[in-house]
Amino acid sequence: MSNINFLGAASGLPLNELVTSFVDAERESKFGRINKAKATLDASLSGIGKLKSALSAFQDAASKLSGDKLKQRSVTITQPIEGKKYIEATASATASATSFDIKVNQLAQGSRLESADAAYSSADDVIATSDGKLTFTAGSKSFDIDVTAGMTLEQLRLKINDSGENFGVNANIINAGGSVGTKLVLSSSETGDGNDLVVSNDNAELDAISTQPTGASAGLTTVQSAQNAIVEIDGILATSASNTFTDVVQDISLTVLQKTPDGNNAKLDVGVDKETVKTNIKAFIDSYNQLVDQVDSLTKSRTLGADGKTVTGNGGSLKGDPLPRSIMSQLQGILGNTIDGSDADMNSLYSLGITLNKDGKLEISTSTEYSDTSGQMRFDKALDENFDAIGKMFGNESGLIASLDSFIQEFNKSGGIIASKESSINKQIANNTKASEAASRYIESFEKSLLSRYQALDSLLAEMQRTQASVTSALTSLPGFGTNKQS
Template sequence: MSIQSLGVGSGLDLEGLVRNLLAAERGPKEQRLNAREETLDQEISALGRVKSKLSEFEDAMKALQESDNLSGRDPQIDNPSESNEPITASPGNSAVTGEYQIAVEQLARGSRIETADAAFADSDAVVLSSGTADLTFKIGNTGDTFTISVAAGTTLEELRQQINDDENNFGVSANIINTGTAAGGSKLVFTSNVSGLGNDLQIVNDNDNAELNALSTSNSTETTTYLTPTLSAQNAIATVDNIRVESDTNKFENTIQNVRFDAKSLSDRDANGDPIASKLTIGFDTENLKENIDTFIEKYNSLVDELDRLTRYGETDEDEDGALAGDSMVRGIQQGLSTLLGNSVPGSTIGSLFALGIELTADGKLEIGSTDFGLGSGSKRLDDALADNFDDVAKLFSGEDGMATQLIAFTEEYTQGSSLIKSREDSIKEQQGNLETEREQFELRMESLESTLRARYLSLDSTIADLQNTGNALFAALGN
């Protein structure tokens, strides 16, 4: 008798027996594999958080390395009236602090040329009836130039568009103004944005075409004058502490050493017609530097909190340990950072974070100290350093031996390229791969065990079924 389903022949629950034997074999091993997988997943996730927090701290330190953040100057402008702001200012990091009285008396501008009254009836008027001829637009002092070729039948409107669209146009704008009268007609107006005294726009009639004289300032040899500027180009004029200064643009570069100020509008004038100066004060940008120091402290403390959370041991059996509890690499990060933060910095008159008012607390965090150690509280030390030694604060953080430089070099050992954290992550990923292989091998062993058990109990089922059939036959014979 062939029996294919366990228990059918014998009536015993052999199928349940096989399932229980397989479960007993699978359970402990599968629990160990699952626990190991969970541990590896938690560890690689924790390492990712460590690297992320270290990177955030690096960004805060890099901000303290940048000269604009460390040595910045803060321009303050007091204008005579709130409705008029004649100047803006941008000091360089080496600008000398001080106050300056600045008044804008004239703004720089480019030149303007208009065609004569009634030269053209309207925008559809043809500027050249036959042939072709060239017009060259140029600024003699600067060397700016471009040339257009005017074709027969070109209208005033088409010429305007051709000028504005020329790829070599250096800043000439052509516009049509319709005067609304026969006496005025339509005027073509040329405006140049090249400012500065003597930088008037010139339009040269290269081929001395008589029709184009109406659009030109001179003939080909520039010996004959046709149109003249209705507005001449001019310099910007200002006074700095009553000293007259000029610029061919509205930007005054290094008129005050390492300071640029831009003329935006004319200064207001008093009852006598004299310009009223705005006061420009160049000071240290202490607020920006303070903000960067606060961010440095905040990001460090956030890093400490994360490392403490990941490395903590549970206080009770029910309280889980951190994913990196007892991890030697993380302990190395904590110890290395705290050591560097407590070091002195050579070449800085301030010397240390403590002298700047930044202290390490008992739980390993940074704060602006509140205790007076005979040197004033941390806040006072910081304010005094920014007021009296602002540029020396930069040396504390930047430079080859600066605090930020040392800290970045240390953290990059864990975050950059083939770093220590990257090596750990690679090792964990390799273990995860091995674990997956172990799972596959375990499943193969379980399949083999199930086949063995089923074959064994199938044979038992068949034997019992045969015995039962024999017994039934005997009982039947005896009964007869």
């Protein structure tokens, strides 16, 4: 009220306070309901977000048990000399538990070429007076270098090394001096028997830097031939064109780094990775139990005091909403069911030793109160005797994790059940905002109306007061009015 501070100035009555009290009462009536509804909607939106987040966290923990992730193998390597690496290895989920003695006889290597002694006296020597082309080939790979008239040995080195088509040829120049002079040295990264680097040309002037001449004789000599890697695995000889042996032992990849010392071989042990499985299953259980706690918090009812009337604790932001409890009920059904595609003796969480307790949480119990075997006993036995069946139960195409993932996706995906609920709440919040704006306009109009009416009343009362004062003044001026007569 822009002029409300002056209201009542004419009549002297507290009309300003009267209008303020009326406006405040009307504002409380209108905004009380609106603000309460907004607080409820905001809490519901936050609660839905927390539910979605908790479901996602459980889904992420479950994903660590999907596919072949529970079948991972542990690889242990005993090197011949501590502190030095001779071999490395990885094993796929289908590798058999095994142990091998490994001897590295020879590493795979590429070939190495050198130009003839005294062919060049410095890196600035010109290699050709006319244009030509050099072709570099190793195995199935090849690239060309164009040589221009007047190109020096150093310019050739740079052009080879800078070529975008170079498959792994490294050119160097050694300035030995004396009778050796300057040498061009070419090293190829293509390993394996029969993959020697071959250099050919179309200009006899380039024969000095070729292994296949166009003229009389070649100037490049092979000083190191490409060769295979050779290992002995429990005495069985195996070769590879590279230093990596893939499936030389089925489902195991072996990389050799250096020759093993005579009489001192490396040892490779492949076993099941129980510790990782334990960690991931424990994380799965913990994440589900955190989801249970979150839903309990979101759906809890208000608590009352001893008198049964006084509210001593607020309820959860989704109390009365059936969605969270419906989700948990369906999840418990999935977790308690027999799992399709599993082995007969490992087809449920119970067979693995995991059960739901009275609080609706997953646990591996140590109690034998209701069974001859505890959950912990069944869990340990499964790890020792039925390891791959655990991974099958969780990770096959129709396994537990696939079922959980499909179920949670229906709620958390874009356009899913939770997204639709969020959209509905956001629409209600938008409507609540419109209602608040409309209420503000109404209060402003109501205030102006009261101000106008009470300003008129103020003027009327002031006029009446002036009239009264005038009448009183006139009466008091009459002879003998208000004056005591003398006896």
